Amino acid sequence: MSKILSVKKISKTFRTKNKDFHAVTNVNFDIHAGEILALLGPNGAGKTTIVSMIGGYLLPTSGEVLVNGKNRYQNKKKPKIGIVLGGDLGFYGRASAFDNLLFFSDLSRVPHRQQMDEVNRVLGLVELSNVAHKKVQFFSKGMKQRLHIARSLLGNPPLLLLDEPTSGLDVEIANEIHDTVQKLAKKGVAILLTSHTMSEIEALADRVLLIGAGKIFSSGTVEEIVAQSNVHHIDRPATLEESYLAIAPQLRRS
């Protein structure tokens, strides 16, 4: 599979009043088409800072972010990335899902003549075609979250950033979102996920980066991370949560 995202030695230092704070230091990783990579680490580890630098909300102090080989910061025509932040905000409640997406397809540089087809395509991907003309104010939380994902898919970006995509959603709706995310990965979208929900990472992640104190502490499949933790049971394999709890003290900032 082709390499979609290449993060090369990115660092972010925040200047506080009297000293520098190294939020992220020399982080390197790639994501290939169809791959789901999860960032896992304690509060303050640097996950959102990494996602923000990839998303273009924050400039790295040093390092490069390449999407399909193109520099995220130096290209006039920035490579497309889908970003899902979630929540109740961002849509006009009194307009339909279709009309909301039509508005956003302009912002996503979808050519005018293709906008209706594109909106129908992304609504189909998240299985909201049957409620396309319903007002968003009547949508459930799960439907709104799928609409956020649909919005991020406008213009067919090769990479999707999902920052805690199921936070605040019940387990049934979270599972629906997981199905949607898996379907997108099967279609070849590269996905970067942050989550504090271990079952979500177990269900979705092809690979996990453990982030501690702004650095990559280790990486691997869920099984490899579990093996690295050296947590063993006689009668069953250790869970990711048990393994993470064993490793967590080493991930804290000193």
Ligand SMILES: Nc1ncnc2c1ncn2[C@@H]1O[C@H](COP(=O)(O)OP(=O)(O)OP(=O)(O)O)[C@@H](O)[C@H]1O
């Ligand atoms: N603008 C800023 N100025 C100074 N420090 C900042 C700024 N933004 C983030 N930080 C600090 O950088 C560190 C990393 O924060 P970040 O939000 O990336 O962590 P996180 O891993 O996403 O945490 P969480 O799991 O709580 O979302 C934290 O210590 C945070 O306080």
